[in-house]
Amino acid sequence: MGGDHAPDEVLRGAAEAASSGVKVVLVGPRAMLLTRLAELGLPALDVQDASETIGMDEQIRQVRRKDDSSIHVATRLLQSGEAHAMVSAGNSAAIMAVALLECGRQAGIDRPAFGSMLPTKASDCFILDIGANPEVKPSNLVQFAVMGEVYVRVARGVEAPRVALLSNGTEQSKGTEEVKEAHEQLAKLDLDFVGNLEGNHVFDGIVDVVVCDGFAGNVLLKGIEGAGTFLFDMVRQEITRDFWGRFAAAALIPAFNRVRRRVDYQEYGGAPVLGVNGIVINCHGRSKAKAIARAILQADKMARERLVERIGEALQRDDVELGRRRLLARALHLRGEKA
């Protein structure tokens, strides 16, 4: 029931994913959904009844009380193991809150995060957190890095993702106290940490994971979105200003469409909610059938490749690694040597 084009586009997307072999269960008002599927000429799908829905602007306090909302019912299916993953284009804050309520946090993660893929000159780049945690501790940033690294391994099949910290300068001395402390900790982990990255280099394709607090991540992604829209609008205005411009504009439409496609969030499916005890994908509210279908296939892949378990393994591995090095450093320190 979530998103600007629900239920029709969600139903179309679900049907498309189901036709490629994923077992899809719809969650929402059963009678209405079955009628709508039939009216749209789509095949019948399993429906799990949920009597309530959550609006895009509802306060979290109200949301938690709506015990029979589609988000509540879906997260309970996830928690019980009846479903292996959940996809929704609904209210992000509500999805995060209810997923935490019903499934809990995954062990070793203090604060779950939203992530998003961004196209670059080379391969795509994954950014987290993009809005769940406006304020973070250094340990949260370190956990985001571990989660993001595993996500990129699984989602893009990159063997050793390069991880960077978003900052206001490349030098280690740049950034907030939290960023500087996280920098030190990340340098000790068993992952390819390349240091600080500035906002303009996100597009260079030199890193696979960009780690930041949810305030900076949100500002970055929305600034990029705003700049893109602004520039396209300006170019469109300018090229339709004179005869040759209008002529050229006609020839340009295919090229412009190719560019739009490369930066289109629909191609990316949805944003994973990382750190909850289950696979949850949050699609953009504007998602149409294609984006929904992609998100479902992506969720299916995450479940098959055991995303949550692999994040757990990475956290353990890194804790052990970090612990060992610390013990070694302390031992050397006691003996008066340099670690």
Next chain:
Amino acid sequence: MGGDHAPDEVLRGAAEAASSGVKVVLVGPRAMLLTRLAELGLPALDVQDASETIGMDEQIRQVRRKDDSSIHVATRLLQSGEAHAMVSAGNSAAIMAVALLECGRQAGIDRPAFGSMLPTKASDCFILDIGANPEVKPSNLVQFAVMGEVYVRVARGVEAPRVALLSNGTEQSKGTEEVKEAHEQLAKLDLDFVGNLEGNHVFDGIVDVVVCDGFAGNVLLKGIEGAGTFLFDMVRQEITRDFWGRFAAAALIPAFNRVRRRVDYQEYGGAPVLGVNGIVINCHGRSKAKAIARAILQADKMARERLVERIGEALQRDDVELGRRRLLARALHLRGEKA
């Protein structure tokens, strides 16, 4: 001596500004500058000798010790009143540090800030801080708002600039603790505070001043810069991919140039350093003559319109205003009434 194209482009820009009536004093190695002016066929300008220069990557500790650097000498001219404003395309951090050392902070400002103009769909928008303060207190954000508001009044002649706080959501409940507290304080000031603004709406032309900490501001501006470069590169790639594309590209060059001009930082001169006790403009390191000349004219205007004094007046007015309202609120509270 500052910037990627010093001294030639700086000299050309200075000569251009001088030709329109501004009295310009060059600061740097006198003999070399006079020779270079002659070699470039430019008229002689006043030169204040400075034997040292500061590199773009020098550490602040070293910088402070270079007592006869062009930045030191220029800020001392400012402090003594021999100069009314200072313009440099050099190392931003060094300019901020030395300006603070020589001129001090302006009364009522705890932390100076860098600001920058950004084009939007409507009128330009001024953003601060864009990098001087990665961490802020709510009172710093409030001071940035007051400084930015006065700057826009003076620089753009806007009578009642609309001021917004950058946040990760429009609701008052969104943002870091500092943003939320600043939101409350700004709502009480005697300026047109319109609330929180998200990064994608910076371009809508609905506000004149965007207030943020230096970390978020830096991330936003650099993200926008990166997105712009990325999109232009992609469009260029796409339109030269086939025959019609190449044909169209030729017809498009004038339109593209018009767009570039509208987003070109050179048109904006430089970024003011607000909150130091004097008028200081920091140009982009890539600045050429046109940008330098514009920055000098801008600095001249700031000086004539008494920017620093007017910021001081605004701070006093708002303190008084705030104090009065608080006293009133307390009095009503004591009497059991609603303020």
